[in-house]
Amino acid sequence: MASRPKATILDIAREAGVSKSTVSLVLQGSGLIRPETALRVRKAIEDVGYVYNRGAANLRKAHSNVIGMVINDLTNPFFAEMAVGMERVFQSAGIVPFIANTAENPVRQEEVLKSLMEQGVAGLIVSPARGTTSGAFRRIEMAGLPIVFTMRRLPESRIPVIAPDNHRGAWLATAHLIGKGHRRLVFFGGSSDLVVYHERLGGFREACEALGIAKRDTLVVEGETSRKGGIACLETALAMAEPPTAALCFNDAVAFGVMLALRKRGLEPGADFAVVGFDDVIEAQHYMPALTSVAVDSAGLGERAAHVMLKMIQSRTTRAEDHIGAVNLVVRDSCGPDRRAGMGDAA
């Protein structure tokens, strides 16, 4: 199958006995063309196996119909859910999202962003890789390309962000734990180079303080934001002289790891140690025990991000407001009361 030289609108024009301009008009669905002519052209298009060259077209009109979605961890189901939400919105607007993975690697991210820009995307939705420097998006901003961040923000950037209310989510979860009688709590996973980490940890700390937990009883163990990280966090915590009885985890993956590690130690998550997650990925409800988690409505955030992007594109601006999505705590079976509570602790 020798790949013959690609057909162009000129080939179509010849085939249909019209001019290239006419073909172009038909391609764009212009009403100016007589229906029967249009039909003839469409037949020719089919016959020659034509494929539209958007690169050439963009040379003139610079209006691509694709936007790039750049995510830091494709294997986190959270992003898949979010992508699905975005797709719903974009599809009806006739635009196609291309997804690229950075695997949490800033260098890879750089390459991916470059490639996407070169390809002439109309906009970018990005969940920045950890360790992204503030200059990474300068080029994009200079080019006047609409861009929005999801989930994560960069310290001093003014790029609009679509993210859940991390602070409030952590607050709610922590209050729940305290309400169950726990008096020595730990925050598991994440690291301080993530803005999200500070937001969630902040909510945790404030709730502890507001609800009367002593500073020395609010612990923090940093770690990878994965199952593996969760396992490590629990080991660390249980090795303490005075271990905590409940944990708020940076995300669900960490929480799954923690529950796994508890089991391995012969402890029952929920009964022997309370754990709550963050994100509420679908797996959370299917775990054993089902995981109590802060639901962030991933698909909704995806839709929101898509809407904001759409608006930016059509209003030709590069500015937009942040959007903080509502969260709520989904209580399941992973948080029992403190075993040692009721034994006459503080009021």
Place this chain on the structure above:
Amino acid sequence: MASRPKATILDIAREAGVSKSTVSLVLQGSGLIRPETALRVRKAIEDVGYVYNRGAANLRKAHSNVIGMVINDLTNPFFAEMAVGMERVFQSAGIVPFIANTAENPVRQEEVLKSLMEQGVAGLIVSPARGTTSGAFRRIEMAGLPIVFTMRRLPESRIPVIAPDNHRGAWLATAHLIGKGHRRLVFFGGSSDLVVYHERLGGFREACEALGIAKRDTLVVEGETSRKGGIACLETALAMAEPPTAALCFNDAVAFGVMLALRKRGLEPGADFAVVGFDDVIEAQHYMPALTSVAVDSAGLGERAAHVMLKMIQSRTTRAEDHIGAVNLVVRDSCGPDRRAGMGDAA
């Protein structure tokens, strides 16, 4: 920030006091340019905030560095794992994979493929959506664009396929179940419009026959290939007059659903009913009980697909051999012996 008209190589040329040709050469890393000139040009590129226009370039040289990966279900962790494998090999070849989701919808798939082709990708790696018609890829083949299928194949297509050995995997799993003493088995999930379904079901049936299971004792329940589908399958099976004691599931998602439904019924997966999955996604080992599953080496398949694609691109061919990946059964805790076995059944 008024988006000034985009900078082109002519702007760079003016800025650096050279000709556009020189700039082009520098851009391509040609050694023909004097180092100090190149440096001056590179500085100018930086200064004017230039972004390369690959569309314009492709107009002349038609050598894109992006390939499209089209997948039918982004939320299946299996594909994320596979994508990661692909990315490893593509990255070192300097090519960037863009991922697009079809959500198992042939219409959406059509749009996505069209968009990718228009964008001028160098090749396509596709896991076709269910219900894809055989004509869906005619355009692509006509255009002489390299394309490979992963996981799924189309009935009469001659497009190369990279997939696991479904038949053998099912055979192994079934033999394992029979070895545990089970004598009445069921195949759960999937439907006959999928070639993969026939392959896996075929392995199941042949193993049953070869190992002396009566035809009336080898059951089949079709269903969605998701957790939900698995739940439904189990309900159906348990409602039978003479229910099976073990199930081979179409994939891990179905298996998870089955285990969930068992629990809901007060039955313990493994002890009261044996279940084995297919794919061995990461979650399988973390489930409770850990799921026995047919490992298909998703990342390996991704790498293989990428290699095949690379070779097709550089040899300018559209033909390649199929590749059937090795599988192996990972035995964990979800398959106990038949409770009623040992009570003097057939030899």
Place this chain on the structure above:
DNA sequence: TTGATTTATTGGAACGTTCCATTTATAGGC
């Protein structure tokens, strides 16, 4: 019939690159 108006169609320039064929500069040999 003529001119004006509307409806269909068309040629040509422009978009931002690459690459071939040239030109210009630099160096070496005599």
Place this chain on the structure above:
DNA sequence: GCCTATAAATGGAACGTTCCAATAAATCAA
């Protein structure tokens, strides 16, 4: 000094579209 060889830089055509301005054909008013 001239001639040749090599190195470095350049102009212009081409790629496949869009879109403006212009033309051609059809319709209508008078």
